[in-house]
Amino acid sequence: MKETIKFTVEGMTCQHCVMSVMDALSNIKGVKEVDVDLTTKQAVLTVKKAVDKELIASVVAEAGYKVVWGE
Numbered sequence: 001m002k003e004t005i006k007f008t009v010e011g012m013t014c015q016h017c018v019m020s021v022m023d024a025l026s027n028i029k030g031v032k033e034v035d036v037d038l039t040t041k042q043a044v045l046t047v048k049k050a051v052d053k054e055l056i057a058s059v060v061a062e063a064g065y066k067v068v069w070g071e
Contacts, residue, residue, distance in 0.1 A: 024063040
């Protein structure tokens with residue numbers, strides 16, 4: 001099973017911010033791929049098992065940013 005999770009990350013202003021978010025998300029168990037775009041502020045995770053949205057938001061918050069879930 002592969003699933004894609006998309007969300008917005010608020011607070012990123014530079015490529016260092018992107019790398020911080022990517023590193024944090026990559027450490028979540030079950031995350032296979034991470035893509036974060038500074039221009040659109042969008043993050044896309046490819047996961048091989050279900051990952052809790054609260055865990056994602058918590059990890060991003062620990063890195064100093066905020067997750068905004070879409071519709």
